[in-house]
Amino acid sequence: MVATTQPDLSALTSRVRQNVVRMVYAAQSGHIGGSLSATDIMAVLYTKLLRHDPQKPDWSERDRFVMSKGHCTPVQYAILAEMGYFPVEELSTFRKKGTRLQGHSVLGKPGGVDNTAGALGMGLSFGLGISLGARLRGMNDVTTYVLMGDGEQQEGQVWEAAMAASFHKADNLVAIIDRNRIQNDDFVEKQMDPMPIGEKYRAFGWAVREGLDGHDFAQVEEGLTWARDTKGQPACVIFETTKGKGVSFMENNPGFHGAAPNADQFAAAMQELGADA
Amino acid sequence: MTTTAPAPAATREALGPTLIRLQNEGHDLVVVDADLGASTSARRFKNEFPERWFEFGAAEQDMFSAAAGLSTMGFTVFASTFAVFAEHAYDQIRMNIAQPNLNVKIVISHAGVTVGEDGASAQSIEDIALFSSLMNFRVIVPADVVEAAAAHELAAKTPGPFMIRTGRSRERVIYPDGVRLQLGKADMLREGTDVTIVAIGTMVTRALDAAETLANSGIQARVLNMASVRPLDEDALVAAARDTGAIVVAEEHIALTGLGAMCAQALATKLPVPMEFVAVPNRYGESGTSSELMEIMGLTPEHIVSAAQSAIARKR
Structure with missing residues (x-):
């Protein structure tokens, strides 16, 4: 099972990373670093866990994915296109006039985008609302996954939501933290260190897994599956990741949080990502 | 004068009873609260439908974002708090409710200066401007408790975001026999040809009192209850300008915006x-x-009378 699926995930994540870089290069704006750090998590989530149907994005009993770090649309759109929600060619319209693919997530544009985002810190609350609604509807199979950044943990609303989710025993809610250690201006620990994040979620009544490698498909699948199957309390899984993963000069480089590559950087990045010449 | 007038009531009192009635009538409501349900009257709903009630504590940002998420599961979500605390979550309301045009009804109570003794920080005087600046929002300012109930019902029956502004002070009932509140339609409470008083909320009874005073000096004032602030009844405004040639606007809100x-x-x-x-x-x-x-803010019938006289004096 693992032996046959992992090569597929490698190919998928290579294509997604290439498309992330292509989109931001073509738009000359956008957020590469946090997209590349979340690529492997997103790929495992969409191929292994998420119950969804790209042909029926409004299917009421689908699992929900809430992109709370809403600037990381490049990876979200690239994954959705790979899953068949819309043609991969449309990725070239990213951030351009008339596009459905705005710089930050817009609910329903395209189908498969389940929330509007951009201002940080709101996604966990929005996902909690979905979770409470799914439970009230008796849709017991519906899991809501919320992807946040580690810098995002500085937002106070995250902790309002953390408190409420455990109070309401929202065990159909999964918080995923992409711990890539870099935020807009600098390294997270230099800006406003939110650590220890895991201890905080535990103190707020969550089940927590941390220390997992967010670029190891098996560890990502294990962590997400554990979080999905946790009962009686909400679950938070923290993945250690590398900002800009896959492109050597973008890795761990705060300069590639929200900056676009130039032509030389683009060519080098695509070569490293294994794109055809 | 043998008929008994209904007792004065605060517009905030309509929420809980109306939500219970709407749910009993087959609406698919969820009510969220941020530790003020007793004051907003929403908490009465909890006693009848506890499974449809979600408490968020004193955490308005979380409440409004979660309300948005809940609405995506097909519920008509009522979220209420004091007006000033809704302002605390303006970005959440903007990005999670207004922009995606979700089915969340925000009822802000204790609005305006009539909240009184709690002082400046508790007195919301800018909420109409804030909510009217959010696309997709309908903004309703009921004039009495009957119209407040009608506003909640209208909101429940109309998809998309609403803001309904209610108050704490007990005010005279204007519509003892019922009201037909319509989006984008002013209600002409008094016909007149010399000046028009456009009023909302607590200022409607004061406008009617002012019109009575003006009538004693031979001035016939039209009174429009503009409960539907957004959408605004521009036709009624143009008709008022054409028919009366002068207009006074009366509101318990900052003049600027x-x-x-x-x-x-x-x-x-x-x-x-x-x-x-x-x-x-x-x-x-x-x-x-x-x-x-x-009185301090100049929001009395006497101030309206004076403003009407000034407007009339400026007619050519």
């Missing part, structure tokens, strides 16, 4: 006439009783 400013903008391009504004005079409040605050 309230209903008066919206009416002036509408008329400036269609049919400009002399206008006067009875509103909070671009300052913050202070402690005092409701009636003392209304």
Whole structure:
């Protein structure tokens, strides 16, 4: 099972990373670093866990994915296109006039985008609302996954939501933290260190897994599956990741949080990502 | 004069009973709260439908974002708190509710200066401007408890975001026999040809009292209850300008950016006439009783009478 699926995930994540870089290069704006750090998590989530149907994005009993770090649309759109929600060619319209693919997530544009985002810190609350609604509807199979950044943990609303989710025993809610250690201006620990994040979620009544490698498909699948199957309390899984993963000069480089590559950087990045010449 | 007038009531009192009635009538409601359900009256719903009630504690940002998420599961979500605390979550309301055009009904109570003794920080005088600046939002300011109930029902029956503004002070009932509140339609409470008083919320009874005083000196004032602030009944405004030639706008809200400013903008391009504004005079409040605050802020029938006379005097 693992032996046959992992090569597929490698190919998928290579294509997604290439498309992330292509989109931001073509738009000359956008957020590469946090997209590349979340690529492997997103790929495992969409191929292994998420119950969804790209042909029926409004299917009421689908699992929900809430992109709370809403600037990381490049990876979200690239994954959705790979899953068949819309043609991969449309990725070239990213951030351009008339596009459905705005710089930050817009609910329903395209189908498969389940929330509007951009201002940080709101996604966990929005996902909690979905979770409470799914439970009230008796849709017991519906899991809501919320992807946040580690810098995002500085937002106070995250902790309002953390408190409420455990109070309401929202065990159909999964918080995923992409711990890539870099935020807009600098390294997270230099800006406003939110650590220890895991201890905080535990103190707020969550089940927590941390220390997992967010670029190891098996560890990502294990962590997400554990979080999905946790009962009686909400679950938070923290993945250690590398900002800009896959492109050597973008890795761990705060300069590639929200900056676009130039032509030389683009060519080098695509070569490293294994794109055809 | 043998008929008994209904007892004065605060517009906030309509929420809980109306939500219970709507749910019993087959609506698919969820009610969220941020530790003020007793004051907003929403908490009565919890007693009847505890599974449809979600408490968020004193955490308005979380409540409004979660309300948005809940609405995506097909529920009609009512989220209520005090007006000033809704302002605390403006970005959440903007990005999670207004932009995606979700089915969340925000009922803000204790609005305006009539909240009184709690003082300036508790007195919301800018909420109409804030919510009217959010696309997709309908903004309703009921004039009495009957119209407040109608506003909640209208919101439940109309998809998309609403803001309904209610107050704490007990006010005279204007619609004892019921009201037909319509989106984008002013309700003419009194016909008149010399001046029009456009009023909302607590200022509607005061406008009616002012019209009575004006009538004693031979001035016939039209009174429009503009409960539907957004969408605004521009046709009624143009008709008022055409028929009466002078307009006074009365509101318990800051003058700079309230209903008066919206009416002036509408008329400036269609049919400009002399206008006067009875509103909070671009300052913050202070402690005092409701009636003392209304006096301090210049929001009395006497102030409306004076404004009407000024507007009439400026007619050519």
